[in-house]
Amino acid sequence: MSFTVNLRDVTLKYGDADALADVDLTLEAGKIYGLLGRNGAGKTSLLSLIAAFRKPTSGAVLVGGEPVWENAPIVSRVALIREGGDFDDSDTVKATIETGQIRPDFDLDYALKLADKFELSLKKKVRELSRGKRSVLAAVCGLAARAELTMFDEVHLGMDAPTRDAFYKELLAEYMDRQHTVVLSTHLIDEVANYLEEVVIVDRGRILRHEDVETFQGMGATLTGPADAVDAVAAGLDVLAEQRLGATKSVTVSARPDAATRERAANAGIEIGPVGLQDLFIHLTEPGKNGA
Known part of the structure; x- marks a missing residue:
C-alpha cells in the first residue's frame, strides 16, 4: 500500500474560527517534507488531522487511499511526535520507550541504542528530564516507531545545536535505510533545508505554497x-x-x-x-x- 496523504477541501473549525480552510494537499509517499508556517498558521492542526488526533469539520483526510479517522490499521502506521512528547511524567524513560511497543513495527533495540547515543538515562523519571532531554526522548520514540508516515512537530525545541544536528543525521540515515514518508514541522528552516525534498508553507489556515526545494531555490x-x-x-x-x-x-x-x-x-x-x-x-x- 502506498502511504500517500490526501486532504480534499478540508476545513477545521475551533468554535467559529477556521484553523484550516479549504485545504487541498497531496503528499506522495517516500519523501521528506518540510512543513513551514508562522505561529498559529495551522501546522499542528494539519498534522493532527493526518494523524487522526482530530476529525475535520468538513472535507476528507485520506492516508493510503483510506479515511484516516477511526481507522486503526492505518493509524497504527502513522506517528505524530509533538514537541515534548505525549508522555506520562511519572514513568521512567525506559518504561516510556517500552510503551512504544504497542506500535506494530516499533524497534525496541533501536530505541535503546538511540537512548544510549543521545545519553538518555533509562532510570530517570520523565518529569526529571530537562526540556532538551525530553525532546530527545520524543525524537527517539518517533524514529524507533518505524512508521510508514512519521511527522515531527517542532520536536527539536529544547535541543542544543549539536543534538539537533545528530538528530537530523539519524533521521536521514533511518530514512535511507527504510524509505518512508517524513514530515518535519519546524521554525529552524535553514538547519533542515538540505534534508528536504518538498516544502509546504501554511499561512493563515491555507496552503500558500507547495513546491519541491529546487523550485523554491530558483524563486x-x-x-x-x-x-x-x-x-x-x-x-x-x-x-x-x-x-x-x-x-x-x-x-x-x-x-x-x-x-x-x-x-x-x-x-x-x-x-x-x-x-x-x-x-x-x-x-x-x-x-x-x-x-x-
Whole structure:
C-alpha cells in the first residue's frame, strides 16, 4: 500500500474560527517534507488531522487511499511526535520507550541504542528530564516507531545545536535505510533545508505554497550594489524587501532575473545572489501580504 496523504477541501473549525480552510494537499509517499508556517498558521492542526488526533469539520483526510479517522490499521502506521512528547511524567524513560511497543513495527533495540547515543538515562523519571532531554526522548520514540508516515512537530525545541544536528543525521540515515514518508514541522528552516525534498508553507489556515526545494531555490534573488543602479534594475520586478547602508543597497526580488536583467546588473556593478529558504519563507508570509 502506498502511504500517500490526501486532504480534499478540508476545513477545521475551533468554535467559529477556521484553523484550516479549504485545504487541498497531496503528499506522495517516500519523501521528506518540510512543513513551514508562522505561529498559529495551522501546522499542528494539519498534522493532527493526518494523524487522526482530530476529525475535520468538513472535507476528507485520506492516508493510503483510506479515511484516516477511526481507522486503526492505518493509524497504527502513522506517528505524530509533538514537541515534548505525549508522555506520562511519572514513568521512567525506559518504561516510556517500552510503551512504544504497542506500535506494530516499533524497534525496541533501536530505541535503546538511540537512548544510549543521545545519553538518555533509562532510570530517570520523565518529569526529571530537562526540556532538551525530553525532546530527545520524543525524537527517539518517533524514529524507533518505524512508521510508514512519521511527522515531527517542532520536536527539536529544547535541543542544543549539536543534538539537533545528530538528530537530523539519524533521521536521514533511518530514512535511507527504510524509505518512508517524513514530515518535519519546524521554525529552524535553514538547519533542515538540505534534508528536504518538498516544502509546504501554511499561512493563515491555507496552503500558500507547495513546491519541491529546487523550485523554491530558483524563486528569488538578491540584487546588491550602488543604490541608484539597483533601483533602476529592480524597477518593474516584484520587490519583497530592501535594505540600504550608505550608498549601497540590497533588494530581494521574488523571481530570478532573466538573462537581459542579469546582463544589465553585471554592467551596473550589481551582484546577484540566491535567497535562502528561510528568508524566502519570511517574505512570503509577511503580515499584510495577500497570502494564499
